[in-house]
Amino acid sequence: MAKNLLTKCSFADNEVNFNNKGEVFALFQQKKLNRMSKYIKELIALDNNLRKDKKLQKKLFSDLSEYNKFMASNSEWILDKSQFTFTKDEIHGFMLYLSKNAAYIVQGNKDVPSKFDALLKKFIADQAPRKEAKDLNLA
Secondary structure, three states: OHHHHHHHOOOOOOOOOOOOHHHHHHHHHOOOHHHHHHHHHHHHHHHHHHHHOHHHHHHHOOOHHHHHHHHHHHHHHHHHOOOOOOOHHHHHHHHHHHHHHHHHHOOOOOOHHHHHHHHHHHHHHHHHHHHHHHHOOOO
16 A cells, blocks of 8 residues: 555656665755655655664664664755645655654653654744645645
8 A cells, every 4th residue: 555655656767776875865965945845755765674674774774763863854954844834745755754653753862752753843844835826726
């Protein structure tokens, strides 16, 4: 089901070589808004590949907590850019990613859940009027 959704949303065909740690980390070091689709797409693809291949996870991240920090920092950056106009597919794909990983993203820091909760609420609130306007052909 998730693979079908990701394929439909054009998120399944990754462009980053996930066997190259430098390439993976380089993509996410200097994030720019005009490449938002790529970050979301590659986060989803990376997560899918890591779930399938546990050796890859050990190759890219020293342990699970390092991957959790990676997910948290990138997810926080995306959520913080709620003023960006995301496509319906980007929102849907990213929400699916967050729902699968929420427990891991907030793990280990008692302040993170409330911070993410606030960011997520703002993100959803900022995207909802745009979606409604697009649906009404006003945007």
